[in-house]
Amino acid sequence: MFSEEPFKYRDAVLLNQEVLRRGHIGFHMPGHIGARFFDDNDCRRLIASDTTELSSTDDLHHPKGAALDSLEYAAEVFGSAYSFYLCSGATTGIRIMLSAVLDEESVLLLSRSVHMSVIWTLSILGCRYRFLPLRTSLSADLSPFVPVDPVVLEAVLETNPDITDFLVTSPDYYGNCADLAALSEISHRHGCRLLVDEAHGAHFAFGGDSFPRSAMKCGADISVQSLHKTLPALTPAAMIHVSGRAQASGYVSKSRIESGLCMYETSSPSFAIASSAELCITRMKELGAEVFEETADRVRRLIGELEDVNGILLPDRRAGMSRDPLRMTINTEGTGIGAPDIREALEKLGIYIEFSDPVRLVMIFSVLHKENEFRRLGEALKEMFSRPAENGLKYRDDLAKVSRSVSAAYAHLPEKAVDLRKAVYGRHRSSNYPIDDCAGRISAKPISFYPPGIPFLWPGETVSREIADLFAYADRSGIMSVGLSDGFFSALEPYSKQHPF
Template sequence: MPPGKGKAMGMTQANAPIFEALRRHKQNNVVRLDVPGHKGGRGNKELRDFLGADCMAVDVNSMKPLDNLCHPVSVIRDAEQLAAEAFGAEHAFFIVNGTTASVQAMVMSVCKAGEKIIMPRNVHRSAINALVVCGAVPVYINPGIDKRLGIPLGMALEDVRRAIAKHPDAKAILVNNPTYYGICSNLREIVKLAHQNGMKVLVDEAHGTHFYFGENLPLNAMAAGADMAAVSVHKTGGSLTQSSFLLCGKDVNHDYVRQIINLTQTTSGSYLLMVSLDLARKNLSLHGKEIFAKTLEYSTYAQREINRIGGYYAFGRDLINGDTVYDFDSTKVSVHTRAIGLAGVEVYDILRDEYDIQIEFGDIGNILAIVSAGDRALEIERFIAALSEIKRIYAKDSAGMFDHEYINPEVAMPPQRAFYSEKESLPVEASKGRICGEFVMCYPPGIPILAPGEQITDEIIRYILYSKEKGCFMTGTEDMSVSRINVVK
């Protein structure tokens, strides 16, 4: 086999090439006349004492024995090949700029300025950021809405079919698999429709690492035949924060994809992040079934017990309708809170401030807890007990609460044109009817309420003000207080 193609020679999933190379490097006691300047921690004792000497010793720069992330020819190449094999992909890239970089590389690999891409509007801001950078034009599909929960669902297959028929020149379709709430679209059929019409399928699988290794979970992107997938291994796979894989399927020129990645990814790839991906892949390959069986055991128990409290609704597979909720990620503990008179973000704040429990996020009507095999049964019980007590102490009438998370946008111009246009700053309350020139979102989850190029409506203004009032962490605007918004002149 030629270098860089196929399986790493003589290696199995029990190997971890980057980890093994770093261990050899550490044992060699090499004189450090290169960067980083902390010199294995000796130059910054407080940091070394905090992170640990072992960690600092392997925070190193690219060198021949350790390969180079921008142009891997040895240990990183071998690690990529093992990752591709583990995930059922043709090729895998180590990404150290977060899954944001993976998503942007996917979009920029298939779309040039002026070309169209079909996507649901409830994408992460990273996808729309990619459009701002490369000048591609979105064709938004408004996701289904669950009226009881007020949350966006997946893409209806008929909506995808209509978008393809109306925009046959689109280059690709981007799909969330799953959404932040755990909802999956009919990925296999979307892939089939796209490929029949000469379009690529890109999958934002930031929250779907476990789909590749667990059982009784939704279909993963590579198994569905998707062309590329951005997989945030740090979220549910055990690697360090900011580490990610970008996976490529068949008929993707991965050498070109690497060039696109190298346009924006650092030339000083963190070996701490890379080795975490390498060891996470090894661990998942060898033990993933058991890991995610335990995760499902915890999440299923939590959902059942939370629903027994009353008032809360821990939703799950009962939402499946064969279309806009084609499948559901049962590892997600997504809980609707509005019936007890509290916004999700209010429950989120109370859990943290009063009970020392940090969950993933709270929005206007829901909370999300990320559960994994790394949790302990006692912690799950503590979370359930805290929710019960919060209901007893804080529950109130739900009248007057904002009842939905997603507002269909009115797109007036492409994101790149709006973002780089001449703008003026207005108070949010005075911006009705204008075209937004920046982002407005609650983080997490980082799905824009407003994106560049969208019309500002009364409903959106009310939503922004209500979110601020309830304590959502608002981001995206130039004005750090999110009291003013930049609009196109």
């Protein structure tokens, strides 16, 4: 029998991180702001809900009782024909979405700015895919990549009638939103399904007029949302939604969605995660759009206060496009101060933001943030940007060069040397080479900065000189990356029939 005395065998290292974070302010996911949303009673109930599939609990993959009632309410809130809770994140949802509609005869159209999970799923499915021409005319202060242009989509579908599905990410990691209503109309007119990675936009369904419309309301056939990113739900609570149009037309098979749940999720999905999603949806609906509009107004006021700071760019006011009103992006390029330097300085003050790339800061705001926290962030940023840049104009020029290189990397379509499926699962050997020696070699892995986890390079693609230089910079600067390891790059070797293994 357990004693009521605390265990003394070993410190709970992961749990102790919570103690270290006390007093910190977080402008990052998850949206519950460090359990601010859940009271003690909520926590007890969530832990008590952590059980297996029983007659009284139902089955999250094949709901018939309580789970079905919960999902029907969620579908009503989000405007779908039916929805499913995802207990292992939107990453799993993307895999399920693609697997539910694609086969070896399909042709998927997508942009380069997709999540890494898309690569792995396509490598499994073996379907054909094509990339949209990328827009490079807009200033890179908005983000390294820009939303899909409906005019470009129209032109591509007009000349490629074999395309069956179109995948788009909206909003993106930097808060930019595509015109989903226009993309939906164009896609459907050309007999093409619209699939939306809406991982960062679950809160749109609860906002008022200043919020973009959700993918379901814009006519998407399937959308995947990550509730925990922008709403008060436990990590990694997410959902997949299927529209009434897709259901009525038979364009999306519910049985294939259910098969995907069984294929990609654990056979023991967490009722605690799903219950936190249900609690989040219920309370956010009860709070109403007014609370979201109040938070959006606070963000707008903060942006207004920062507009007079010399040298920074606030894409939120300059973009001329739809944006997430609860996400603030600041470009520091003109100040001569690197965004990572600002992020580290904020952390010394106990303020943590979502992430920084070489020239941009990204902050996510929740309806749970308090007025004094907005004030504290604004004062800290204004004070930091008022300091003279230590490295002067040369550092500013270096930042501009890096910013252009990152944007060019996303806009560049590398040469495809090896089929994706063969690159991932084929008999090619891979070897590690120093990053300085990677130009001209074929990548064995997807490579991206993380966050946001958007690959510059897919497996089977050839490294250009420009991409190689960018990798070298990332390695020197200590930028977190996926696919580069301790100064080395994994390259595919030519396949030899004499030595196939």
